[in-house]
Amino acid sequence: MSLLSRMSAPAAGHEVARLAAAVLAGRPGVPGVPGVPGFPGAPGTAPVPAAAYVPPSARLSSRSVLPTGPTGLGTSALRITARRAEPDAVPGSGPGSVPGSVPEGAPDSVPDLYCPPHLRDDPALAHEVNDRLVDWAAETGIYPGRLDRVRATDFGRLMMLAHPGTDDPERLLAAARCALAEWATDDYYCDDETTGAGPALLGAHLGLAYTATDPSHPPARHAPEVAQGLRADPVRVALRSSFEHLARYADPTQTARLRHEIAVLFVGYGQEGSWRTSGRMPAVWEYLAHRQINSFMPCIALVDVVDGYRLGPAEYDDPRVRRAVTMAATASTLVNDLYSLAKEQDSGGVEFSLPTVIAAEEGCSLGEAVERSAAVHDELVHTFEREAAALAATGSPELRRFLAGVWAWLGGNREWHRGSARYAAPGS
Ligand SMILES: CC(C)=CCC/C(C)=C(\C)COP(=O)(O)OP(=O)(O)O
Numbered sequence: 001m002s003l004l005s006r007m008s009a010p011a012a013g014h015e016v017a018r019l020a021a022a023v024l025a026g027r028p029g030v031p032g033v034p035g036v037p038g039f040p041g042a043p044g045t046a047p048v049p050a051a052a053y054v055p056p057s058a059r060l061s062s063r064s065v066l067p068t069g070p071t072g073l074g075t076s077a078l079r080i081t082a083r084r085a086e087p088d089a090v091p092g093s094g095p096g097s098v099p100g101s102v103p104e105g106a107p108d109s110v111p112d113l114y115c116p117p118h119l120r121d122d123p124a125l126a127h128e129v130n131d132r133l134v135d136w137a138a139e140t141g142i143y144p145g146r147l148d149r150v151r152a153t154d155f156g157r158l159m160m161l162a163h164p165g166t167d168d169p170e171r172l173l174a175a176a177r178c179a180l181a182e183w184a185t186d187d188y189y190c191d192d193e194t195t196g197a198g199p200a201l202l203g204a205h206l207g208l209a210y211t212a213t214d215p216s217h218p219p220a221r222h223a224p225e226v227a228q229g230l231r232a233d234p235v236r237v238a239l240r241s242s243f244e245h246l247a248r249y250a251d252p253t254q255t256a257r258l259r260h261e262i263a264v265l266f267v268g269y270g271q272e273g274s275w276r277t278s279g280r281m282p283a284v285w286e287y288l289a290h291r292q293i294n295s296f297m298p299c300i301a302l303v304d305v306v307d308g309y310r311l312g313p314a315e316y317d318d319p320r321v322r323r324a325v326t327m328a329a330t331a332s333t334l335v336n337d338l339y340s341l342a343k344e345q346d347s348g349g350v351e352f353s354l355p356t357v358i359a360a361e362e363g364c365s366l367g368e369a370v371e372r373s374a375a376v377h378d379e380l381v382h383t384f385e386r387e388a389a390a391l392a393a394t395g396s397p398e399l400r401r402f403l404a405g406v407w408a409w410l411g412g413n414r415e416w417h418r419g420s421a422r423y424a425a426p427g428s
Pocket residue numbers: 001002178179180182183186265294295296297298299333336340422
């Protein structure tokens with residue numbers, strides 16, 4: 001789809017968030033969670049039931065208000081609209097709410113999800129990052145005339161929530177630029193026909209976009225054309241610029257890792273384009289494979305870069321680590337599917353999401369498919385949690401830190417989706 005507080009810092013009684021924050025802040029000696037926030041089940045630690053660290057306050061309380069009813073152009077008025085969550089479960093809905101915290105009318109048609117809590121909420125930091133990001137978007141030329149929508153979407157807040165390990169706005173901004181450029185690639189080439197999106201040109205666009213991350217090295221006489229081609233398209237400019245800025249913090253192996261994740265993301269964009277062109281609804285297993293590659297993995301890949309350390313390639317690419325982290329990435333993207341469902345139903349076009357694919361394959365209502373999608377999400381998060389705990393127990397300190405960062409990223413991502421204007425219920 002085209003892009004067009006009450007402070008929710010972890011509640012004082014929120015024991016695990018406190019522990020995790022302590023570990024992320026580098027304070028040793030956290031009982032029972034040696035260097036691994038949120039993995040109380042790690043070998044050598046006392047088993048703690050999951051519910052102990054996904055407390056009721058971290059769970060949405062809106063179960064059972066589901067987007068049901070007819071879908072398609074002109075039918076949105078017939079559907080049950082999203083219900084606001086209980087005030088005590090909705091940070092930002094009370095007096096003193098800040099921009100970017102969960103607004104009145106936020107989409108609460110999403111069932112309870114098994115997800116860690118977000119570990120901090122610093123609206124001033126989010127605002128700072130968001131302002132700088134919008135300035136950068138203006139410089140690159142992406143989203144002309146729509147920067148107000150970019151601002152309202154508040155990727156600065158996403159970065160602040162998802163990367164609680166640093167409060168350096170420039171580091172958060174480095175990741176934010178990458179995310180916005182990746183999102184713009186989707187909007188411009190896949191979703192928004194007004195910016196030239198269309199299946200016929202998708203491959204051509206993505207091929208050139210890739211060269212913005214991995215420069216083309218032509219024979220000398222074509223070099224000026226290549227340089228001109230990079231400047232000719234705002235998405236290419238944004239991707240190129242985001243990599244240039246990131247180089248301040250990422251070493252070549254981390255940059256190569258991101259480039260790989262983006263190439264994979266682009267394969268996912270192409271996959272979705274082919275379903276659209278052919279009018280084919282994918283099978284559930286196929287869609288899940290898709291949501292692993294058309295996912296937030298490029299964002300998650302920057303967890304160590306943002307926090308100022310380096311997970312070596314041998315551990316990053318260890319198949320066991322890859323399995324755990326890609327499961328987390330898929331889960332985080334299913335959060336997107338659930339929160340963007342109302343928006344995508346209103347678009348009138350063909351939109352793929354796990355609920356729509358499950359409803360088609362399993363012949364159930366969309367409401368039931370939402371519940372089943374939430375169960376899929378939860379299984380992935382449980383599996384990540386279990387496997388990450390085992391990996392953390394035997395891996396390097398950097399791996400422990402990285403897995404903890406991924407866990408924190410999941411919590412920040414969910415919180416951002418709850419509050420972003422991009423997914424707010426129509427009219428809110
Ligand atoms: C930041 C990043 C890696 C984005 C690329 C993938 C992407 C756009 C998503 C995972 C979001 O999915 P979707 O296209 O459904 O986005 P919206 O729901 O329109 O926000």
